[in-house]
Amino acid sequence: MSLRINDVAPNFTADTTAGKITLHDWIGSGYVVLFSHPKDFTPVCTTEFGAFAKLAPDFEKRNTKVLGLSVDSVDDHKKWIRDIEAVGAAPVNFPIIDDTSLSIAKLYNMLPADAYLPDGRTPAHSATVRTVFIIGPDKKIRLSLTYPMSVGRNFAEILRALDAIQITDGAPLATPADWQPGQDVIVSTSLNNDQAKEKFGELNIKLPYLRYAKAPKA
Template identity: 65%
Template sequence: MGLRINDIVPNLELTTDHGTFKFHDWIGDQWAILFSHPKDFTPVCTTEFGAVSQLGAEWAKRGTKVIGLSVDSVEEHGKWKSDIESFASAKAEFPIIADLDLTVSKAFDMLPAEAYLPDGRTAADSASVRSVFIISPDKKVQVIMTYPMSVGRNFAEVLRALDALQATFGQPIATPANWQHGQDVIVALSLNDDQAREKFGEIDVKLPYLRTTKQPS
Protein backbone atom coordinates (compact mmCIF):
# COMPACT_ATOMS: atom_id res chain seq x y z
CA MET A 1 0.00 0.00 0.00
CA GLY A 2 1.41 3.38 -0.98
CA LEU A 3 1.51 6.56 1.06
CA ARG A 4 -1.89 8.24 1.33
CA ILE A 5 -3.36 11.37 2.89
CA ASN A 6 -3.43 11.14 6.71
CA ASP A 7 -0.65 8.53 6.74
CA ILE A 8 2.31 9.32 8.98
CA VAL A 9 5.33 10.01 6.80
CA PRO A 10 8.21 7.51 7.01
CA ASN A 11 10.75 8.52 9.62
CA LEU A 12 13.72 7.88 7.35
CA GLU A 13 17.30 8.88 7.99
CA LEU A 14 18.00 11.51 5.34
CA THR A 15 21.35 12.41 3.85
CA THR A 16 21.30 16.04 2.68
CA ASP A 17 23.60 18.90 1.86
CA HIS A 18 22.79 20.15 5.39
CA GLY A 19 23.90 16.92 7.04
CA THR A 20 22.19 13.67 8.05
CA PHE A 21 19.10 13.56 10.26
CA LYS A 22 15.84 11.71 10.93
CA PHE A 23 12.91 13.17 9.03
CA HIS A 24 10.59 13.45 12.05
CA ASP A 25 13.32 15.16 14.08
CA TRP A 26 13.82 17.69 11.29
CA ILE A 27 10.07 18.42 11.04
CA GLY A 28 9.80 18.93 14.80
CA ASP A 29 6.51 20.63 15.66
CA GLN A 30 6.22 22.63 12.43
CA TRP A 31 4.51 22.23 9.06
CA ALA A 32 6.77 20.84 6.37
CA ILE A 33 6.86 20.56 2.59
CA LEU A 34 8.85 17.96 0.68
CA PHE A 35 9.23 18.73 -3.02
CA SER A 36 11.03 16.18 -5.16
CA HIS A 37 12.85 16.16 -8.48
CA PRO A 38 14.12 13.39 -10.79
CA LYS A 39 17.57 14.86 -11.51
CA ASP A 40 19.89 17.78 -10.79
CA PHE A 41 20.79 20.25 -13.55
CA THR A 42 17.46 19.94 -15.37
CA PRO A 43 15.70 23.06 -16.69
CA VAL A 44 12.18 22.83 -15.24
CA CYS A 45 13.47 21.68 -11.87
CA THR A 46 15.95 24.57 -11.73
CA THR A 47 13.11 27.07 -12.17
CA GLU A 48 11.12 25.27 -9.46
CA PHE A 49 13.95 25.24 -6.93
CA GLY A 50 14.41 28.91 -7.77
CA ALA A 51 10.75 29.63 -7.05
CA VAL A 52 10.99 27.88 -3.68
CA SER A 53 14.10 29.92 -2.86
CA GLN A 54 12.33 33.18 -3.69
CA LEU A 55 9.49 32.26 -1.31
CA GLY A 56 11.74 31.88 1.74
CA ALA A 57 9.98 34.65 3.66
CA GLU A 58 6.56 33.17 2.87
CA TRP A 59 7.49 29.74 4.24
CA ALA A 60 8.89 31.35 7.39
CA LYS A 61 5.75 33.46 7.87
CA ARG A 62 3.70 30.26 7.86
CA GLY A 63 6.01 28.40 10.25
CA THR A 64 6.81 25.89 7.51
CA LYS A 65 10.04 24.09 6.72
CA VAL A 66 10.81 23.10 3.13
CA ILE A 67 13.10 20.32 1.97
CA GLY A 68 13.99 19.28 -1.55
CA LEU A 69 14.81 15.87 -2.92
CA SER A 70 16.70 14.93 -6.05
CA VAL A 71 17.98 11.58 -7.22
CA ASP A 72 21.61 12.67 -7.19
CA SER A 73 24.47 13.07 -4.71
CA VAL A 74 25.12 15.69 -2.04
CA GLU A 75 28.12 16.88 -4.07
CA GLU A 76 25.93 17.39 -7.14
CA HIS A 77 23.33 19.23 -5.05
CA GLY A 78 25.95 21.70 -3.88
CA LYS A 79 27.00 22.48 -7.44
CA TRP A 80 23.39 22.72 -8.63
CA LYS A 81 22.50 25.17 -5.87
CA SER A 82 24.94 27.66 -7.39
CA ASP A 83 22.96 27.54 -10.64
CA ILE A 84 19.65 27.80 -8.78
CA GLU A 85 20.74 30.84 -6.80
CA SER A 86 22.18 32.51 -9.89
CA PHE A 87 18.97 31.94 -11.83
CA ALA A 88 16.60 32.97 -9.01
CA SER A 89 18.68 35.76 -7.45
CA ALA A 90 17.78 34.21 -4.09
CA LYS A 91 19.53 31.98 -1.57
CA ALA A 92 18.50 28.31 -1.58
CA GLU A 93 18.64 27.94 2.19
CA PHE A 94 16.69 24.68 2.44
CA PRO A 95 18.30 21.20 2.51
CA ILE A 96 18.19 18.86 -0.49
CA ILE A 97 17.99 15.12 0.13
CA ALA A 98 20.42 12.90 -1.80
CA ASP A 99 18.40 9.87 -2.89
CA LEU A 100 20.83 7.94 -5.07
CA ASP A 101 19.55 4.58 -3.81
CA LEU A 102 15.90 5.69 -4.29
CA THR A 103 15.00 4.80 -0.69
CA VAL A 104 13.03 7.99 -0.08
CA SER A 105 11.40 8.01 -3.52
CA LYS A 106 10.16 4.45 -3.00
CA ALA A 107 9.04 5.02 0.61
CA PHE A 108 6.95 7.99 -0.57
CA ASP A 109 5.43 5.86 -3.35
CA MET A 110 6.94 7.94 -6.15
CA LEU A 111 8.71 4.93 -7.70
CA PRO A 112 7.94 1.19 -7.72
CA ALA A 113 9.96 -1.11 -5.47
CA GLU A 114 11.85 -2.57 -8.43
CA ALA A 115 12.99 0.81 -9.79
CA TYR A 116 16.73 1.41 -10.22
CA LEU A 117 18.99 4.00 -11.81
CA PRO A 118 20.54 2.68 -15.03
CA ASP A 119 23.93 3.79 -16.30
CA GLY A 120 23.70 6.95 -18.34
CA ARG A 121 20.25 7.64 -16.97
CA THR A 122 18.21 10.72 -17.79
CA ALA A 123 15.50 12.45 -15.77
CA ALA A 124 12.96 10.31 -17.64
CA ASP A 125 14.17 7.25 -15.71
CA SER A 126 12.82 8.77 -12.48
CA ALA A 127 10.18 11.03 -14.00
CA SER A 128 7.52 10.27 -11.39
CA VAL A 129 9.73 11.84 -8.73
CA ARG A 130 8.01 15.18 -9.34
CA SER A 131 5.78 15.42 -6.32
CA VAL A 132 4.91 17.81 -3.50
CA PHE A 133 3.96 16.57 -0.04
CA ILE A 134 2.54 18.97 2.55
CA ILE A 135 2.97 17.52 6.04
CA SER A 136 1.27 18.71 9.24
CA PRO A 137 3.03 19.02 12.62
CA ASP A 138 1.65 15.60 13.64
CA LYS A 139 3.81 14.16 10.82
CA LYS A 140 0.82 13.24 8.64
CA VAL A 141 0.54 13.78 4.89
CA GLN A 142 -2.13 16.38 4.15
CA VAL A 143 -1.65 17.06 0.41
CA ILE A 144 0.03 15.15 -2.41
CA MET A 145 0.56 16.80 -5.80
CA THR A 146 2.33 15.04 -8.69
CA TYR A 147 3.29 16.68 -11.97
CA PRO A 148 4.58 15.43 -15.34
CA MET A 149 7.99 16.38 -16.67
CA SER A 150 6.64 19.05 -19.01
CA VAL A 151 4.65 21.07 -16.46
CA GLY A 152 6.39 23.33 -13.98
CA ARG A 153 4.80 23.38 -10.55
CA ASN A 154 2.73 26.36 -9.42
CA PHE A 155 4.11 27.26 -6.02
CA ALA A 156 1.44 29.92 -5.59
CA GLU A 157 -0.98 26.98 -5.46
CA VAL A 158 1.26 25.19 -2.96
CA LEU A 159 1.12 28.30 -0.76
CA ARG A 160 -2.66 28.53 -1.21
CA ALA A 161 -3.10 24.88 -0.23
CA LEU A 162 -0.86 25.41 2.80
CA ASP A 163 -2.93 28.43 3.86
CA ALA A 164 -6.12 26.40 3.51
CA LEU A 165 -4.68 23.53 5.53
CA GLN A 166 -3.51 25.83 8.30
CA ALA A 167 -6.88 27.63 8.38
CA THR A 168 -8.89 24.41 8.65
CA PHE A 169 -6.53 22.18 10.66
CA GLY A 170 -8.44 20.82 13.66
CA GLN A 171 -11.40 23.13 12.93
CA PRO A 172 -14.94 22.18 11.76
CA ILE A 173 -14.54 24.18 8.55
CA ALA A 174 -13.44 23.67 4.95
CA THR A 175 -12.46 25.98 2.11
CA PRO A 176 -14.43 26.42 -1.14
CA ALA A 177 -13.09 26.30 -4.68
CA ASN A 178 -10.42 28.90 -5.45
CA TRP A 179 -10.32 30.04 -1.81
CA GLN A 180 -7.69 32.58 -0.79
CA HIS A 181 -6.55 33.50 2.70
CA GLY A 182 -9.04 35.88 4.36
CA GLN A 183 -12.08 34.80 2.35
CA ASP A 184 -15.14 33.09 3.82
CA VAL A 185 -14.93 29.42 4.73
CA ILE A 186 -17.50 26.61 4.70
CA VAL A 187 -19.05 25.38 7.95
CA ALA A 188 -18.71 21.61 8.41
CA LEU A 189 -21.87 19.51 8.27
CA SER A 190 -20.99 18.12 11.70
CA LEU A 191 -22.43 21.35 13.17
CA ASN A 192 -26.10 22.29 12.95
CA ASP A 193 -27.04 25.93 12.39
CA ASP A 194 -27.34 26.75 16.09
CA GLN A 195 -24.00 25.12 16.89
CA ALA A 196 -22.38 26.94 13.98
CA ARG A 197 -23.68 30.31 15.15
CA GLU A 198 -22.54 29.59 18.70
CA LYS A 199 -19.04 28.79 17.49
CA PHE A 200 -18.57 31.26 14.63
CA GLY A 201 -21.21 33.96 15.08
CA GLU A 202 -22.95 34.93 11.86
CA ILE A 203 -23.34 32.29 9.17
CA ASP A 204 -24.63 32.62 5.60
CA VAL A 205 -26.96 29.73 4.69
CA LYS A 206 -26.64 29.48 0.91
CA LEU A 207 -28.10 25.95 0.77
CA PRO A 208 -29.13 23.64 3.61
CA TYR A 209 -25.80 21.85 3.21
CA LEU A 210 -23.69 24.88 2.19
CA ARG A 211 -23.14 27.46 4.89
CA THR A 212 -20.30 29.96 5.03
CA THR A 213 -18.78 32.14 7.69
CA LYS A 214 -15.83 34.51 8.11
CA GLN A 215 -12.46 32.84 8.31
CA PRO A 216 -11.67 32.42 12.01
CA SER A 217 -8.69 34.43 13.16
Protein backbone atom coordinates in the same frame (compact mmCIF):
# COMPACT_ATOMS: atom_id res chain seq x y z
CA MET B 1 0.44 0.36 -0.99
CA SER B 2 0.19 4.02 -1.99
CA LEU B 3 0.29 6.80 0.56
CA ARG B 4 -2.99 8.48 1.38
CA ILE B 5 -4.04 11.73 2.99
CA ASN B 6 -3.75 11.44 6.81
CA ASP B 7 -1.28 8.55 6.61
CA VAL B 8 1.77 9.11 8.78
CA ALA B 9 4.58 10.29 6.50
CA PRO B 10 7.16 7.50 6.39
CA ASN B 11 10.12 8.42 8.53
CA PHE B 12 13.67 8.26 7.19
CA THR B 13 17.21 9.35 7.93
CA ALA B 14 19.13 10.81 5.00
CA ASP B 15 22.20 12.81 4.04
CA THR B 16 21.37 16.32 2.83
CA THR B 17 23.18 19.48 1.84
CA ALA B 18 22.69 20.58 5.47
CA GLY B 19 23.96 17.32 7.01
CA LYS B 20 22.14 14.20 8.14
CA ILE B 21 18.49 14.59 9.16
CA THR B 22 15.77 12.29 10.47
CA LEU B 23 12.46 13.52 9.07
CA HIS B 24 10.17 13.21 12.09
CA ASP B 25 12.71 14.86 14.37
CA TRP B 26 13.48 17.56 11.82
CA ILE B 27 9.79 18.46 11.35
CA GLY B 28 9.54 19.62 14.95
CA SER B 29 6.28 21.42 15.76
CA GLY B 30 5.61 22.95 12.36
CA TYR B 31 4.72 21.92 8.82
CA VAL B 32 6.98 20.65 6.06
CA VAL B 33 6.77 20.91 2.28
CA LEU B 34 8.71 17.94 0.84
CA PHE B 35 9.19 18.33 -2.90
CA SER B 36 10.95 15.86 -5.14
CA HIS B 37 12.80 16.02 -8.44
CA PRO B 38 14.04 13.38 -10.89
CA LYS B 39 17.53 14.82 -11.52
CA ASP B 40 19.85 17.74 -10.83
CA PHE B 41 20.79 20.21 -13.58
CA THR B 42 17.43 19.92 -15.34
CA PRO B 43 15.66 23.04 -16.64
CA VAL B 44 12.18 22.83 -15.11
CA CYS B 45 13.50 21.63 -11.73
CA THR B 46 16.02 24.47 -11.61
CA THR B 47 13.24 27.04 -11.99
CA GLU B 48 11.21 25.25 -9.30
CA PHE B 49 14.03 25.16 -6.78
CA GLY B 50 14.63 28.83 -7.57
CA ALA B 51 10.98 29.61 -6.87
CA PHE B 52 11.15 27.84 -3.50
CA ALA B 53 14.30 29.79 -2.61
CA LYS B 54 12.60 33.08 -3.47
CA LEU B 55 9.51 32.17 -1.42
CA ALA B 56 11.47 31.10 1.68
CA PRO B 57 10.14 34.05 3.77
CA ASP B 58 6.54 33.14 2.87
CA PHE B 59 6.99 29.58 4.11
CA GLU B 60 8.83 30.73 7.22
CA LYS B 61 6.00 33.02 8.31
CA ARG B 62 3.67 30.02 7.98
CA ASN B 63 5.86 27.98 10.37
CA THR B 64 6.73 25.70 7.47
CA LYS B 65 10.08 24.16 6.54
CA VAL B 66 11.03 23.31 2.97
CA LEU B 67 12.83 20.06 2.17
CA GLY B 68 14.00 19.23 -1.35
CA LEU B 69 14.76 15.79 -2.73
CA SER B 70 16.57 14.80 -5.90
CA VAL B 71 17.91 11.40 -6.86
CA ASP B 72 21.49 12.65 -7.11
CA SER B 73 24.32 13.10 -4.64
CA VAL B 74 24.95 15.85 -2.10
CA ASP B 75 28.06 16.83 -4.09
CA ASP B 76 25.94 17.30 -7.21
CA HIS B 77 23.30 19.20 -5.23
CA LYS B 78 25.91 21.65 -3.92
CA LYS B 79 27.14 22.33 -7.46
CA TRP B 80 23.57 22.68 -8.73
CA ILE B 81 22.73 25.20 -5.99
CA ARG B 82 24.87 27.78 -7.79
CA ASP B 83 22.59 27.54 -10.83
CA ILE B 84 19.45 27.57 -8.69
CA GLU B 85 20.53 30.73 -6.87
CA ALA B 86 21.38 32.43 -10.16
CA VAL B 87 17.95 31.61 -11.62
CA GLY B 88 15.95 32.31 -8.46
CA ALA B 89 17.99 35.36 -7.37
CA ALA B 90 17.75 34.09 -3.79
CA PRO B 91 19.86 31.87 -1.53
CA VAL B 92 18.96 28.20 -1.15
CA ASN B 93 18.63 27.97 2.62
CA PHE B 94 16.80 24.64 2.82
CA PRO B 95 18.23 21.10 2.76
CA ILE B 96 18.25 18.95 -0.39
CA ILE B 97 18.21 15.21 0.21
CA ASP B 98 20.67 12.81 -1.42
CA ASP B 99 18.49 9.99 -2.74
CA THR B 100 20.92 8.29 -5.10
CA SER B 101 19.79 4.98 -3.55
CA LEU B 102 16.17 5.77 -4.53
CA SER B 103 15.20 4.56 -1.04
CA ILE B 104 13.07 7.61 -0.20
CA ALA B 105 11.52 7.81 -3.67
CA LYS B 106 10.46 4.17 -3.22
CA LEU B 107 9.39 4.69 0.40
CA TYR B 108 7.06 7.46 -0.78
CA ASN B 109 5.76 5.35 -3.68
CA MET B 110 7.17 7.60 -6.36
CA LEU B 111 9.09 4.69 -7.92
CA PRO B 112 8.44 0.92 -8.00
CA ALA B 113 10.43 -1.27 -5.63
CA ASP B 114 12.57 -2.70 -8.45
CA ALA B 115 13.52 0.67 -9.96
CA TYR B 116 17.21 1.40 -10.46
CA LEU B 117 19.35 4.04 -12.13
CA PRO B 118 21.22 2.61 -15.15
CA ASP B 119 24.52 3.98 -16.41
CA GLY B 120 23.93 7.01 -18.59
CA ARG B 121 20.47 7.44 -17.16
CA THR B 122 18.32 10.44 -18.05
CA PRO B 123 15.58 12.19 -16.03
CA ALA B 124 13.09 9.91 -17.79
CA HIS B 125 14.31 6.98 -15.67
CA SER B 126 13.02 8.73 -12.54
CA ALA B 127 10.34 10.91 -14.11
CA THR B 128 7.73 10.06 -11.48
CA VAL B 129 9.82 11.62 -8.70
CA ARG B 130 7.78 14.81 -9.12
CA THR B 131 5.52 14.92 -6.06
CA VAL B 132 4.94 17.67 -3.49
CA PHE B 133 3.90 16.53 -0.02
CA ILE B 134 2.65 18.82 2.73
CA ILE B 135 3.21 17.16 6.11
CA GLY B 136 1.64 18.44 9.33
CA PRO B 137 3.10 18.80 12.84
CA ASP B 138 1.47 15.46 13.66
CA LYS B 139 3.70 13.92 10.93
CA LYS B 140 0.66 13.11 8.77
CA ILE B 141 0.40 13.77 5.04
CA ARG B 142 -2.05 16.59 4.42
CA LEU B 143 -1.64 16.97 0.65
CA SER B 144 0.16 15.46 -2.32
CA LEU B 145 0.47 16.89 -5.83
CA THR B 146 2.25 15.07 -8.64
CA TYR B 147 3.35 16.81 -11.83
CA PRO B 148 4.77 15.52 -15.11
CA MET B 149 8.28 16.66 -16.03
CA SER B 150 6.97 19.03 -18.71
CA VAL B 151 4.75 21.02 -16.32
CA GLY B 152 6.30 23.46 -13.85
CA ARG B 153 4.66 23.52 -10.46
CA ASN B 154 2.32 26.34 -9.42
CA PHE B 155 3.83 27.79 -6.26
CA ALA B 156 0.93 30.15 -5.67
CA GLU B 157 -1.26 27.05 -5.44
CA ILE B 158 1.13 25.34 -3.02
CA LEU B 159 1.00 28.39 -0.75
CA ARG B 160 -2.77 28.68 -1.14
CA ALA B 161 -3.24 25.01 -0.24
CA LEU B 162 -0.93 25.39 2.75
CA ASP B 163 -2.98 28.36 3.97
CA ALA B 164 -6.20 26.37 3.55
CA ILE B 165 -4.75 23.40 5.43
CA GLN B 166 -3.59 25.58 8.30
CA ILE B 167 -6.80 27.57 8.69
CA THR B 168 -8.93 24.40 8.78
CA ASP B 169 -6.49 22.31 10.82
CA GLY B 170 -8.33 20.82 13.80
CA ALA B 171 -11.41 22.96 13.16
CA PRO B 172 -14.82 21.94 11.75
CA LEU B 173 -14.14 24.00 8.63
CA ALA B 174 -13.32 23.56 4.96
CA THR B 175 -12.50 25.91 2.12
CA PRO B 176 -14.58 26.22 -1.07
CA ALA B 177 -13.37 26.04 -4.66
CA ASP B 178 -10.81 28.69 -5.54
CA TRP B 179 -10.65 29.93 -1.94
CA GLN B 180 -8.10 32.61 -1.15
CA PRO B 181 -6.89 33.75 2.29
CA GLY B 182 -9.33 36.21 3.85
CA GLN B 183 -12.37 34.79 2.08
CA ASP B 184 -15.22 33.02 3.85
CA VAL B 185 -14.93 29.37 4.77
CA ILE B 186 -17.42 26.50 4.88
CA VAL B 187 -18.71 25.22 8.22
CA SER B 188 -18.80 21.46 8.67
CA THR B 189 -22.15 19.69 8.75
CA SER B 190 -21.03 18.15 12.06
CA LEU B 191 -22.33 21.37 13.66
CA ASN B 192 -25.96 22.43 13.59
CA ASN B 193 -26.81 26.05 12.86
CA ASP B 194 -26.88 27.13 16.51
CA GLN B 195 -23.56 25.46 17.26
CA ALA B 196 -22.01 26.94 14.13
CA LYS B 197 -23.21 30.47 15.01
CA GLU B 198 -21.93 30.14 18.55
CA LYS B 199 -18.51 29.09 17.31
CA PHE B 200 -18.07 31.17 14.15
CA GLY B 201 -20.65 33.98 14.28
CA GLU B 202 -23.23 34.80 11.63
CA LEU B 203 -23.69 32.30 8.82
CA ASN B 204 -24.34 32.79 5.14
CA ILE B 205 -26.56 29.79 4.43
CA LYS B 206 -26.62 28.91 0.73
CA LEU B 207 -28.01 25.40 1.20
CA PRO B 208 -28.80 23.40 4.35
CA TYR B 209 -25.42 21.69 3.96
CA LEU B 210 -23.49 24.68 2.51
CA ARG B 211 -22.98 27.36 5.13
CA TYR B 212 -20.30 30.04 5.00
CA ALA B 213 -18.72 31.90 7.91
CA LYS B 214 -15.96 34.46 8.27
CA ALA B 215 -12.55 32.86 8.32
CA PRO B 216 -10.91 32.73 11.74
CA LYS B 217 -8.02 35.12 12.21
CA ALA B 218 -4.63 33.45 11.93
